[in-house]
Amino acid sequence: MAYRETEKMRQRKAAVRQKITDCTYRCVAEGGFRNAKVTRIARMADVATGTIYRHFDSKEDLFAEIFRQATQHEVNKVADALAPPGDARERLERALRRFAERALEGPVMAWSLIAEPVDPKVEKERLTYRKAYADLFEQAIREGIEEGCIPDQNTRQSSTCLVGAVSESLVGPLSPSQTGQTTTDKTDNDPLVDTIIRFCIQGLTGTRR
CATH class of the missing domain: 1.10.357.10 (Tetracycline Repressor, domain 2)
Structure with missing residues (x-):
């Protein structure tokens, strides 16, 4: 049986993605793109760095x-x-x-x-x-x-x-x-x-x- 993503799971993924973008936005606003390190973003968003790359293909x-x-x-x-x-x-x-x-x-x-x-x-x-x-x-x-x-x-x-x-x-x-x-x-x-x-x-x- 093929896996079907539930609405709850979609909402959870959307919330994680939003948290990542919010934290990245804050990093850029505070120090520019050059200071927005993936490790720092992950720490601020309370996610693993691998999670970021599950939501975005690259930095x-x-x-x-x-x-x-x-x-x-x-x-x-x-x-x-x-x-x-x-x-x-x-x-x-x-x-x-x-x-x-x-x-x-x-x-x-x-x-x-x-x-x-x-x-x-x-x-x-x-x-x-x-x-x-x-x-x-x-x-x-x-x-x-x-x-x-x-x-x-x-x-x-x-x-x-x-x-x-x-x-x-x-x-x-x-x-x-x-x-x-x-x-x-x-x-x-x-x-x-x-x-x-x-x-x-x-x-x-x-x-x-």
């Missing part, structure tokens, strides 16, 4: 899953900032500000998502989510062109430029050598965020903010 697959979860959360925050009423330029400014401020408020995780050297599987996810940000910005730029608050331009190229400008501007400030891997005072970041937003909006519209 890279586990890290890719964490990257997807963390970045999708941030993409959703940017989407939320673009959703409220207002002209497209205002909404883009709000979304770009949300992107930058959230990164600077959680520099360790932000560095891990934006710039930390990672395995190819995780890097592939990084490229996917950079496109997700660009897609959101592109739609807003198109709406701005239709509204007349943003001049006509190549929306795809402009959207990828926005993602690149914000991300590159944050690499230095988020670097562990600069942050000491601690959270920072929001007021200390205001001038940097204002400069990033000013540069992006001026490049997008051709006018000073």
